[in-house]
Amino acid sequence: MVFQYLKYSNVGSLPTSGLEYISCRGKVVGARVVKDNDCGKCRFNCSTNFSSEVRRQIFSVFWKLGDQNRRINFIVNHCERSETTRKSGQPSRRNFQFHITSPITLNV
Numbered sequence: 001m002v003f004q005y006l007k008y009s010n011v012g013s014l015p016t017s018g019l020e021y022i023s024c025r026g027k028v029v030g031a032r033v034v035k036d037n038d039c040g041k042c043r044f045n046c047s048t049n050f051s052s053e054v055r056r057q058i059f060s061v062f063w064k065l066g067d068q069n070r071r072i073n074f075i076v077n078h079c080e081r082s083e084t085t086r087k088s089g090q091p092s093r094r095n096f097q098f099h100i101t102s103p104i105t106l107n108v
Contacts, residue, residue, distance in 0.1 A: 018063035
């Protein structure tokens, strides 16, 4: 029983901080990394709006926050809420849309 407690306590906050850790089953879980994504067909043009360096910077700041509530606040603080531009003929409960703003002014 004590051995199982030690296995769980050694994991600590590594999973929430995005770092490499060993799970309670002894499996090595790799650290989170930024994946290169081709947004050529994306309607938001992410690759033109955010360079790969900015994406890596945002990624590192986001995962260094550690706490899930702080990460959620980070996302909320970098989103703008506006009314939907297109109205379909059918009634809808969706009245607002959210756009991610560019957090390029990060001080890292």
